[in-house]
Amino acid sequence: MSDSKIRIGVDIGGTFTDISIMDAAGGIITKKVSSTPNNYARAIGEGLAAAFGENGLGGADVAELLHGTTVASNAILELKGARTGLITTKGFRDVLELRLLRMPRLYDLLWEKPPTLVDRHLRLEVDERIDARGNIVTPLNEADVVAVLDQLLAEKVEAISVCLLHSYVNDAHEKQIHDIIRRRAPEMVLSISSEVLPEIKEYERTSTTVINSYVKPVVGRYLNNLTADLKGIDIGAPLLLMQSNGGLTPAEVAAEMPVHIIESGPAAGVIGARVLARRAGFDKVISFDMGGTTAKAALVENGEVTRAEEYSVGGGIMIGSRLMSGAGYVLKVPAIDLAEVGAGGGSIIAIDAGGAPQVGPESAGSFPGPVCYDLGGTEPTVTDANVVLGYINPKHLAGGAVKLHADKSKAALTEKVAKPLGLSPERAAYGAHMVAAANMIRAIKAVSSERGRDPREFALVAFGGNGPLFAAGMARQLGMKRVIVPPSAGVFSSVGLLYSDVEYNLSRTYRQHTRSLDLPALVAAWNALETQATDKLAADGFRPDQIRLRRFAKLHYKGQAYELSVPVPDGAITERIAAQLEDAFGEEHERTYGHRAGPNEPVELVSLNLTASGELDTLRDGGADLAPATEAASERDAYFGPEHGWMATPVISRAHLVGRDWKGPVVIEEYDCTCVVPPGMTASLDTLGNIAIDVAG
Structure with a gap:
């Protein structure tokens, strides 16, 4: 070094x-x-x-x-956050309970909403009211605040959220409550909605503010x-x-x-995939990250990561699918638009009540882990199946750091899966492998075909400890032509962190019709956001030349309940901005929903959003050239389904690809992951050291 x-x-x-x-x-x-x-x-x-x-x-x-x-x-997933109280406007105690009335399972009469993160007896009201224009209708009674605060303190809450009606346009009452709590309970963990999310929509704002309080002591x-x-x-x-949006933020x-860090874990790999796509000359890639517990997919198009304006966590579903909403806890903060399924190397293989094989979502995790780890696990996992198939080194993982016991994998899979199905161990293992692949293909479709993109036009960037093992087979089923496996693929999410910038996302509700914009007020609102953003980044030590600001606006047709985000051009805000916003919104509406309204349909500006990035003053690119391998390739038998059966398969390192192509089947073993190239495909090395798999051979 x-x-x-x-x-x-x-x-x-x-x-x-x-x-x-x-x-x-x-x-x-x-x-x-x-x-x-x-x-x-x-x-x-x-x-x-x-x-x-x-x-x-x-x-x-x-x-x-x-x-x-x-x-x-x-x-959140384990419901192990802080004991949280909520102070809200009289009449709005049950916003968290009522939610949005969406049902993730339309015809499942047994489905139940997940429990609220704040029990009802800890959701208390104060008599106050501010109208939608910010006028005080009913002044806040300080005695009311003291009474509900004393009640929450008697219940020994660890955190308090404050979310009052229309505080996004006038936060005076929330600030009063904040000051009262700070005087009477100075150490209390506190979140107020006008600081967490100063935007319209009562449930989303309340849910987001409560989640901030709920996880704050844990974090x-x-x-x-x-x-x-x-x-x-x-x-x-x-x-x-x-952060969930793919930017970094100081720990403080x-x-x-x-x-903003709820979905911190999966975001870094997508940022790494974006950098890889730009350097390798790909306009369109889908990132595929499969680890030990979950698999995640995201879209990178024209150098930009697709972001969602809100998402859900918990409640028995994973984020990502438009067709599955209403089950989790809603956060209205920007996040990389990920689709996630419970399929990983530790996912448990079982036989369901109907006698069919099932993979996940339960996972053996790192302890006791797969049966082959010999740490007490008794249920066969995806990793055990891949050991039986010969895809994974039967002796060790991670350069020898994890010893494997292939015989125990085979015994557990035979006993729990193969015998009940009347199959040989390898047929049962291959079936489990294919079921896991089918589960993960759902995630790729969720970010591509469900969003109007054809996955066949994209390259698949595979990483994570298990991503390169499954990627080529999945790409073939999806009709994709190219799979890219980057260097250090098994730890690629940690590498992606090294290519990220510090980022803040600021917003405020601003409702006006685009054809009657108050330009001076709009300019003042943008300037206020930009000053707030630059002050934050300057406090983090960034120079003006390191700061990048990107403006966005959320709009909808008048009467619509949901809005779409469009970029706002750089430069001065002029009278032309209204026409530009309408055109951009119409194009986005047509791309998202397949149609746009006529030219006379009024468009409403709903909120202003600003993404502020601080570019880290560090070297991002480099790395030594890969030298050709000096050792000879080894070989072991691997099973590629009934069509091919057991095949003598070369086992090589990435260095063996220097200067030559390898026809599948071939297994490429590395310290941090294993890449499987099935029969009929070809693997080579590109100029950046990525393994490039030609799916068509």
């Missing part, structure tokens, strides 16, 4: 914690260690200590540490533990966390507004 300062990316998954270290020249070394679910920070400290020892590094060499974490989403404790562990190995460098900001 270089003597210059290093940058570190750390991504925590359900099974493994991935570490990438980049020097000033762009060279990267990686480390993969088992996650520690009882204290995720411990795996980071232990993994970094081991990586430092192996490479002659120390904490003083670190310039910054970038981190993607699932601690916030886990708190705060985690970051405190992590900071202490990092200091224990002499790392005092800035800690930046990945994340601790105050954790609602």
Whole structure:
């Protein structure tokens, strides 16, 4: 490694914690260690200590540490957040209960809503009212606030949310309540909606504010533990966390507004895929990230990551599908538009009540893990099936860090799956492999065909510990022509962190018809957002030349309940802006819904949004050229379904591809993952060191 300062990316998954270290020249070394679910920070400290020892590094060499974490989403999924209270306007106590009246399963009479994150006896009202124009109709009674606050304190709540009607246009009453709480309970964890989400729509604003409070103590404790562990190995460098939108944020900001890091974990890999696509010359790619617990897909088109304006977490479904909504807890904050399914290497293979094989969503995780780990697991998993098929090295994973027991995989799969189905072990394993692939193809379709994109026009960028193992077979079923497996694919999400920028997303409700815009007021509103954004980035240490601002507007046809986001051109806001916004909205409406209204249909501006990026002053590209392999390829038998059966399959490293193509079948083994190239396909190496698989051969 270089003597210059290093940058570190750390991504925590359900099974493994991935570490990438980049020097000033762009060279990267990686480390993969088992996650520690009882204290995720411990795996980071232990993994970094081991990586430092192996490479002659120390904490003083670190310039910054970038981190993607699932601690916030886990708190929601497991319902282990803080005991939270809610103070709201009289008559709006049950907004969280009523939700949006959407049903994810239209004909399932047994489906139940997930429990609210705030119990009803902890949702209390105050008598006040501000109208939709910001006028005070009923002044706030301070005695009411004191009474409900004392009631919540008596219930020993750990956090309080405040969400009053129309506070997005006038936050005076919320500020009064904030000041009262700070005087009477100065240490209370507190979130007020006019700071978390100053936008219209009562349920979304309440849900988002409550989630911020619900996870705030959990995230705060985690970051405190992590900071202490990092200091224990002499790392005092800035800690930046990945946000759901793909930008980084300082740990101090994340601790105050954790609602922006709920989907922190999956975002970094998509950012890495965007950088890879740009460097490799691809306009359209779909990122496919399969780890130990889940598989995730996202779209990158014309160099831009697709983002959702709101999403759901928990409630028994995964985010991503427009056809499945209404089950989870809603967050109205920007996030990378991901589709996620419960399919990973640790997903358990079982026989359902109808006698058919089922894969996931239950996972063995990192402990006890797959049966082949020999840590007490008894249920066969996808990893066990891939060991039986000969795809995975039967002796070890991660360069020998994880010892495998192939005989135990075969025994468990035979007993629990093959015998009940009357199949041979390899036929049962291959069937489970195909079921898992079918589950993950749903995620790819959710971000492509469900959004009007043809997946056959896209390249598939595969990463994660299991992504390259499945990608080629899935691409063939989808009619895709090219699969790209980047270097360090098994830890690619941690590598993606190294290519991310600090980012803030600011918004405010601003309702006007586009044909009667108050331009001075609109300019003032934009200027206020831009000043707020530049002040935030300047406080983080960014120079003006490092700051990039992008404006967006949300619009809808008058009378519509939902809006679409369109970019706003740079430069001065002039009278032409109304026509530009209408045209852009009409085009987006047609692309999204297949039609647009006539020229006389009024269009309404609903809110202003600003994305502010601070570009980190660090080298992002580089890496040494890959030298040709000097050792000979090995070989083992692998099973490729009834059509091909068992085949003697070359087992090579990425270096074996230097200067030549390999016809499938071939297994490419690396420290952090395994890539399987089925029969009839061809693998080669591009100029950037990516494995390029030609699906048609």
